[in-house]
Amino acid sequence: MLELIEVWLHRPNFIAFVILFLWGFYIMVTHHNLVKKLIGMYIVQTSVIFFLVAISAKTGATVPILLSGTGPVQAATYTNPLPHVLTLTAIVVQIATLGVSLALVAAIYRKYGTLDEDEILKRLE
């Protein structure tokens, strides 16, 4: 067990990811305010993206923009570009989801005049 904790302490960004993911998850599921739920959702999505970006890191490597135009490329000197591509797509998906969810929130507010989930459920009945 102690070994495991030591292993985790060597990846502080993983611990940050876990904290953000769980906290956001909790807010997203249990908070009663719709906008707060979306803030939780935003944090969950960014934390997953954070996890993906952390995969790409290589010790002592630089950004994946090639320095010299010609000549062979040493792959170990550049960070892994594929997770960056995945995260770019995931960020776009995130902002698209945010747009749709905010549109739903605005439509719900127009109909029920509140952002409190329990209030809305009361008015539904």
Added chain:
Amino acid sequence: MTFSFEIPLLILLILTAGGAILVKDLVPAVFILGSYSFFLALVWAWLGAPDVAFVEAVVGAGLATVFFLLTLFETAPKDTRLHRPPPPLAALIGLPLLGFLLLYAASDLPNFGDPASPASVHISPVYLENSMHDTLTPNVVTSVLMDYRAFDTLIETVVIFTAGIACVLLLRRNQA
């Protein structure tokens, strides 16, 4: 590997996330969320992902904040409830389980920054080595995004198009 630069950033990250979650007034919460995005972009730049950091700074700190604010202007800017009910039992059981699963699964991941990890040696070197020869594009992220995996990018663009159409469908009742 030293963490002297990273640790303070990560602490700031969690603090700003906590601020966005805990602040009752929603407009400040959204601004704090914007600063959270900004710190996230810094961390990513530090991790060697300038493209992702750039997008996060523009989209997360900029666009998302604008979307949130526009919605809040049209709706209620405050979380008026004072007392919060106790957390449901399912969350109390489920979250620790999920956290345990996350940590359990991570214990077999390759070390952080390991240049010999499968992700670093299997496919990605092909992109790095051939990008210049295949596409004349020095920014490998762009060449993977727009050529090697261009189809994903097409669908990504479709996602944002879908979101635009969905907002029109949900919110604009009078004009097409």
Added chain:
Amino acid sequence: MIQAHDSVIVLMLGRLLIPLVQLFGLYVLFFGQYGPGGGFVGGVIFGASMILSILIFGPSASYSKVAKKVVHGDGLGLLIFAGVGGLCLIGGGEFLNYAALEIPGLEVASRRYVGIMLTQIGVAVDVAVTVISIVFSLSSNDEDSHA
């Protein structure tokens, strides 16, 4: 509802900043192959400049009319992107295989370069238009609400 801002400083700064922001958007778009950036960020920045003009000068100013017209072009960017892909199909390759683009006088790598450039423009157009469209949607308040 969005209205024109009445502060002179804001108006002046807007006039000064918006062209700069647009220039920066174009720079980011076209230098995406050499540095960080590319179609998506370029599109967002360009869209943001138009949103800024709507927020500052109001939706009825001549400057913002462009943005209002642009919204009807939803799908144009995707048509550019998919059109490039379709040209590749016509050229005999797979969908989005830029090597099959029929451009005389260019070898394969240059064709791919051109393909990347064109599709980036497609992405930028689509993203800019959609961002403006979402902002219009979120800030529209229709009269038939409040049941």
Added chain:
Amino acid sequence: MSHHLPALLFLLPFLTAISLPMVGLKHREWCRPMAIAAVSAMSVASIVNVVVIMDSGEIRYAFSGWAPPIGIEWVDDGLASVIMVTLSLLALISLINAGPTSSSALGQRIVPYYTLILLLIAAVTGIVFAGDLFNVFVFLEVAALSGYALVGVAGGKALVSAFRYLILGTLGASLYLLGVGYFYAATGTLNMADLAQRVPELMTSKAIVGGLIFMFLGLGIKMALMPLHGWLPDAYTHAPDAISPFLASLVTKVALIAWIRIMFWVVGAGAEIEHVPVLFLLVELGALAAVVGAFLALTQHEVKRMFAYGGISHIGLILIGVGIGNPTGFAGGVFYLINDAVMQAALFFLAGAAMYQYGVRTIEDLGRLRGQAPWMTGALIIMAMSMVGFPPTGGFFGKWYIILGALEAQNYLAVAAVIISTVLTLAYFIKLFERIFRDTQPSSGIIPVEAPLSMKVSIGVVSAAIILLGLFSDPIVGFLLDTALPSGL
């Protein structure tokens, strides 16, 4: 030329969808014909696709011309082609069914409405064919985003259901992406065929196990597997009547197909976690979903909600079928998936027509059908026979093959679960028909509205399809056994 077929199947609805906003600006009335034309062409192409697959084996389509582990690959094999025919034909019928009633209610918003439906159909195509884990994620998001908006378009309660659907759906997508991240970190690739060579030997790695669990949780939310089904009943009940069939027959099924792909084509049927076979766990979960879903359906009062729980129970049955782990069970499960897609579409068509014509919302209202709607009652009887599993309907043969497979594998728990869920399904349909045939309360004074022809035609077509699936079950299951089985089963 025929190797472009998968791309063509995607491009037909997709190109129509992106040109609709511009066409619709001037000619709003063109939206519906264009959408129907695109999906008809797509259905024809999907039938051609099956013929080509039968003739010349599977098609692997590499987008951008890059060979698979580098680029993105689509796999068009027996399984994908059969599913594609089912889904595209169902999409066509649902589109015809969705016509006149939605046009009047939506007014000018008809343009985005049809655009989103076409995007949903295009996304479904993508998920069925995708041979790349991340590609599946992106398509799932397109399908989900259009699904949220289409549920919410009804306004009122539907908005709240759509919001809950969005929260849970996004949670599912995040968990799936997390799983993909773990897989990528442990193997370095996203392509399914490439993963299939690396994952089996890594099954002892905790990262792969965790990634698999996260992907299953994510897709489980999307497919509304029993404990994770929270979003589905509300969303289906409150969605517009024209949209419920799309969601019920397309959205949950494609998540299930994505899971089948990952389970059988990437991880492999023989995979074990800590000496527990993964398939065994699947059967357990499926059995739970099948029984509890059917039981919950029995307790419902709203017609659409009852059918929604019926669908949840069927997801469990399909999981039992594919999880048994022998060819008969797998083919039976996939065949049942096809049947379930048809049945769900049929039931929601009927619920929509009953609502339109007699204002039926709850089970009590069904009494209004008595002696008034012979064609509707007849269609409902056919659907009920298939849902419960009487010959000669497709539902019977699906369950028959699942039970055969379970007996072959001597998995008596699975047999018991199928039988219990069948009995419960029979019980809730008896509850329905009791209202229609034996209800003594006088029918209320509601004057029925004549249903448009398109509704009647679509109900007739799917009812016929249910019987045809039963009559032709042998060749279909034979085809599945020949071409659609994963290796190692």
